[in-house]
Amino acid sequence: MTTLYAxxxxxxxxxxxxxxxxxxxxxxxxxxxxxxxxxxxxxxxxDSDTDVPWHRVVNAQGRISPRGxxxxxxxxxxxxEDEGVHFDDDDRIDLARFGWSGPG
DNA sequence: TTTATGGCTGTCA
DNA sequence: ATGACAGCCATAA
Numbered sequence: 001m002t003t004l005y006a007x008x009x010x011x012x013x014x015x016x017x018x019x020x021x022x023x024x025x026x027x028x029x030x031x032x033x034x035x036x037x038x039x040x041x042x043x044x045x046x047d048s049d050t051d052v053p054w055h056r057v058v059n060a061q062g063r064i065s066p067r068g069x070x071x072x073x074x075x076x077x078x079x080x081e082d083e084g085v086h087f088d089d090d091d092r093i094d095l096a097r098f099g100w101s102g103p104g
Numbered sequence: 105t106t107t108a109t110g111g112c113t114g115t116c117a
Numbered sequence: 118a119t120g121a122c123a124g125c126c127a128t129a130a
Binding site: 003004005032034035036037038041042045 | 124125126127128
């Protein structure tokens with residue numbers, strides 16, 4: 001597949017454990033700074049048995065996007081905490097510390 | 105092809 | 118700092 005989805009998946013797979021990236025960052029790394037929304041959308045289309053660490057992607061505020069169903073928003077937090085990512089009292093992540101600036 | 109819909113983001117108050 | 122609004126663009130009907 002040479003679609004945006006595949007590119008997003010490939011990039012997200014490169015996010016190291018214990019790090020997080022924003023949708024905008026992922027989009028920008030792909031060379032499409034305007035498709036941040038589609039990035040989140042691409043992650044939403046992932047399968048349950050996917051190998052893509054979708055939980056390492058959060059919004060620009062360092063918070064988890066409330067999709068409101070599936071409870072994946074809680075799962076995401078658990079997975080991140082399990083990787084050593086620390087959440088603030090406001091359920092926020094310090095992007096300055098855990099933010100991933102790309103492969104280089 | 106045209107609508108409709110978003111796991112977002114940046115600006116304004 | 119928070120709350121509200123418009124832009125942006127790929128996917129699915």
